Amino acid sequence: MATEAKRVTDIGPPHYEKFLHPLIKENYGKWEFHETLAPGVLAHTGPNGTIYSVRMSSPRLVSSNFLRMVCDLADKYADGYFRFTSRNNVEFLLANKDNIEPLKKEIGEKGFLVGGTNNAISNVVHTQGWVHCHSAATDASGLVKAVMDELAEYFTTEKLPAKLRVAVACCLNMCGAVHASDIAILGLHRTPPRIDHETLPNLCEIPTTVASCPNNAIRPTSVEGKTTVKVDEDKCMYCGNCFTVCPAMPMADPLNDGVSIWVGGKISNARTEPKFTKLAVPFIPNNPPRWPEVTSKVKEIVEVYAANAKPFERVGEWIERIGWEKFFDLTGIEFTKYHLDDFRHAGTTYRRSIHNRY
Amino acid sequence: MATEAKRVTDIGPPHYEKFLHPLIKENYGKWEFHETLAPGVLAHTGPNGTIYSVRMSSPRLVSSNFLRMVCDLADKYADGYFRFTSRNNVEFLLANKDNIEPLKKEIGEKGFLVGGTNNAISNVVHTQGWVHCHSAATDASGLVKAVMDELAEYFTTEKLPAKLRVAVACCLNMCGAVHASDIAILGLHRTPPRIDHETLPNLCEIPTTVASCPNNAIRPTSVEGKTTVKVDEDKCMYCGNCFTVCPAMPMADPLNDGVSIWVGGKISNARTEPKFTKLAVPFIPNNPPRWPEVTSKVKEIVEVYAANAKPFERVGEWIERIGWEKFFDLTGIEFTKYHLDDFRHAGTTYRRSIHNRY
Amino acid sequence: MADDLKIPLLEELEKGPWPSFVSDIKSVADRKPMAADLLRQLEKSYEDKRGYWKHGGLVGVMGYGGGVIGRYSALPEDFPGVSHFHTVRVNQPSGWFYTTDALREIVDIWDEHGSGLFNMHGSTGDMVLLGTRTEELEPTFRALTEKGWDLGGSGSDMRTPSCCVGPARCQNACYDTMDMTYQLTQNYQDELHRPMFNYKFKMKMSGCPNDCTAAIARSDMAVIGIWKDDIKVNQEEFAKYLDDGFNVQEFVVEKCPTRCITVEGKEINIDNSNCVKCMHCINRMPKALAVGDDKGFAINIGAKAPIVEGALFGSVIVPFMKIEDGDYEELYDFIDRMWEFWDEHGTARERIGEFIERVSLATFLEGIEMEPSPKMVKAPRDNPYIFYEEYFAEEDEGEGEGEE
């Protein structure tokens, strides 16, 4: 117990200043403008000089080997300074312009890509999946890898009409940006929770479990003399909230779990207000390791967008210009009753005008 | 009972063809274009000639004397043909262009106005008020007269930026177009229904009465041994739906009934989709016979609109261009908590972006 | 009689440029005690700032459930002329067209049997004969039917359909609003006169998206004209607008909601695949532009005022339909299916718009056997709460689709 005295808590993160390149400190808050030198290479200029950022892809789920390699590169080319972006790319921060090309070369040799800036697909914001989460209806890392293998050329170039943000989440909790992405891939369950009447009475508080259901599908019941719950299957919309609250109501169902595709969300306020992502493909069964039906559908959407949108038009802005019907036509995706909203504010999504394209 | 044999029912309205001017019959469905010759005077041309429509104001609540006068004018100038518009104006249908001016002159002499076309205020769509309805929180005909006395010049000219549609309704039932008008005046109650516990048990079905409340403010209760209802005053939003269902729950309250003003609704699909009217002034007490506070506020809104909107911009389109904050600034109307929606889809009205004018 | 009217407050409303309903009512008050007492009771309302009408009772004409609104004064002793003051809703002709002969007949009937006062017209579209006694209702009805007129709707029935002037005087009409209104009214006489629905059901026919009857805001069924092909362009006339100095760029091009218009030299070019049929360019340049040839209508269902769940505009249920050779069967069939489903699953005082919101559009479409279309929504759902109906069962071994 000798060490206990030394135990410190609540110190918070280290102060960021320790980690800033001297050139950044000098220009801190005084930057004047930025330029793009090449896909993945940005130059930010302030009164005290220019810092060069070289952006490298990362699978996000990484090992200590990967991080050591990043450190080695940063030491070699960036005076030991680097950062990660809000989309999990690595950014090497270079004071010396001459280091750009050698760094890019070495990144390439190590099997990584430089890009993700401007009118490109950047890294995919994603979640834990079968790698770590009990809630997952699909894997996340595998889906990202499979999809980005198809779309890598749009990471290393800037030939899309605008930024294109892809997100993957493995269940409806949507730990990430699924609800506001240009294209989102969402794992989902399609069957109600199965109830383990053996363990439920001990594991879960009945009122909390009942209250967890947004659609009032859960009712208390009694099985073999013990109070447990039952689910009105007609009311269950497979959200999994009950499982989050009560472990005895698992959702996983290999036959029926799978993936949906969503389009047209955005976050920035540029031009149009932030938009939610809307349903495109309601369901594709899980088909690991490469989910070919998902990757080809996503790729198709990207290609149709690339071919049809105008410059600086995000996916959602493009669809709104041409109309949703045209989007379904162009991508060959079937419009079904599942696309019609039936949740809380469904009525606000019905078309209440005569504005329509014929 | 002799006449009973002759009693006919379900014959429906007469066939409209009987009432069409011969020139209209000849051009029926073949019209090519129309022109405006003067405010209130339209010329529609088809392959078989031109028909001239002269539009005359009407208070809508009219007597047999008024209608006989209209018939006389139609006989004299319009071969006995005329119609009413969807906003309750009279339209004389003239084959002879030369009759236009004499007709206009005689209309003027009789104290009526010609106008209401194109970028004008047309007649006010309104309701029964204290003239006939048990539900009214204000009078309708009187408000219309008082308001239109102030705005008559905008009926006889076309100098507004666009069409301006005004509506008046005397209670939340909104028998008319209040919820989709450029400017609307709405009578409202501000206190919960009073309950006549004597008559209620005989007059009203308790479950129906309880169910009538959109906000679940009504509960069954017992008063002196009889089942009646009580109202949770904190939940009551004075909608009057209970009174419609149960006469023993009157709403009228001279001290607290009054008028609200709403702006920015529209119906046509021209340019923008139809829009609901939004709250401008939450409450002005009834001040008959001329409601001066109401008329001056409405007039002020119209003048500010006239001075600031661009051509062909309806009130709602103008406000959306300049922003609601500017509208409140320009009109000097105070923005209060009452303007913040708190009904069903209130959350959809909150500003969920950074788009804002500073 | 009018001499002892004593209505100083109301007389304030005789001043000013706008026609005065007070002066007009006064003009018949001499010969119509009902009109005089109406003014007197209204004067008292103006003094006291409240109405004096009692909740309507059940009055009407034999065999009809609708068409009459019962009304009684709350102060019958003070104002005996309006102790009864029921209104009679007379079904107006399509487009509110009249001849002087026809209208005079009605005026005579009402001068004889009622107050001699009217609403021309009521907000739903009826000719409203304003105020009479219970015992005059049946005679009024007989006199009206003799001249070829019938009553309109009230209560939980189909309400009197109404329409814009349409093909009778408008180049924009994409279908025959006048005829449709007449046919629908005749076809559904029973539904109009005998309230059997969950609640009222209104129909309004507008010939084009300008929607001059406010159908999309005020009718459970809004039939609004539309075309599918290209806007018709007369380039010569278009050039004249330019030559006349009309600011096409600012007033038309920049106001097109989908910016699908371009002007090159003196030619106008419209990307019709992206035109949403808003009418604005046609409205501004009626000599140069006109609706297309492949005309018909959209049907938007569910508009209503706020009571009780909030106001609704009608939402697209039929994106496009057309009447060919005067055959309305497809439309009747659609209406019948809709009513049947609403009738069976709706609740009392639930308008069809609120019903659809409650059961969901998908359920409604299934119930009336229609296919979903992106034309029916602003956008697909953004929440992931999808009720999947097909799923695999264990015994399928992942092959076929299971039963629900």
Place this chain on the structure above:
Amino acid sequence: MADDLKIPLLEELEKGPWPSFVSDIKSVADRKPMAADLLRQLEKSYEDKRGYWKHGGLVGVMGYGGGVIGRYSALPEDFPGVSHFHTVRVNQPSGWFYTTDALREIVDIWDEHGSGLFNMHGSTGDMVLLGTRTEELEPTFRALTEKGWDLGGSGSDMRTPSCCVGPARCQNACYDTMDMTYQLTQNYQDELHRPMFNYKFKMKMSGCPNDCTAAIARSDMAVIGIWKDDIKVNQEEFAKYLDDGFNVQEFVVEKCPTRCITVEGKEINIDNSNCVKCMHCINRMPKALAVGDDKGFAINIGAKAPIVEGALFGSVIVPFMKIEDGDYEELYDFIDRMWEFWDEHGTARERIGEFIERVSLATFLEGIEMEPSPKMVKAPRDNPYIFYEEYFAEEDEGEGEGEE
């Protein structure tokens, strides 16, 4: 050891141009049995199409309620390496800046105490150390704190705040996102480490409306930079864009949401009173245009993912605020009032955005003592269901305003 990995399905994911997490994990599998068993269990998931993790238990470090997510394999006999597989959330530095020295220290710690696997970074912003055994949690924590690192949030607490690069490398930053993130994190250490809220509470700081941290979609409190005065214009640089053939008309003027930009000759003119600070013009021409001088931030409250009432973007609660002389009191005060009101009136598992929707914006503003502003809404209410609080009582004789 990696020799007997047998993960043919996963190995399919070693092909292709995008970096492979499988190859990377494999690279440590030799020395890290946890990593090897993670791959094996994942392979089984790929075979069976389902996850094999059990619902988390209550694990953590002493005195903290958050920062660790407990996780156990459902098949511990088959995959003993991951029988425990808890994650440790380490509070990242502002803007995710590192030096190689600092990061190597963390890597060493995790190679010693955990799986050697990471999420760089988690979706909330933390450095996620992925997978270790319960008994390693406390030693990991000690090793981390020794090097100056602390844990982030999890459970119903304040979650780890995060921010965009802001003033550290961006000319658009309207306030110091890096400093605010640091200050907030330090000021609320207790709220971060000891869950006592109704539910989680996330904060994200973006320096301008481009919102590079997705704050408006993913944080209960989105602090987004904004300016109040005019956009700064460098006309010379603007002329260069034109000269370089950049299509200003199509790519900027026509894309401005309020069309408040005009170009005359080689000069750009902005009607700043109608600019909604969308950033688009500045984004397109960063050398010619820049955010104004009167800088600060807006605070949008309530963003969240769909569970349970549907996804929400944050809504404007503070239209404008600024930090002067590094004094955060006004901001802390706002946060404290907000938490207090939510704490008192919210229910368990009710995010603040859902709470505001339930009690209404007006009530929320009153509860936290803020004045309503049109800047907080898209538009005023369109329904007439207003809860009037002031009214006249009989005894007022129509004079004063009554009490509620």
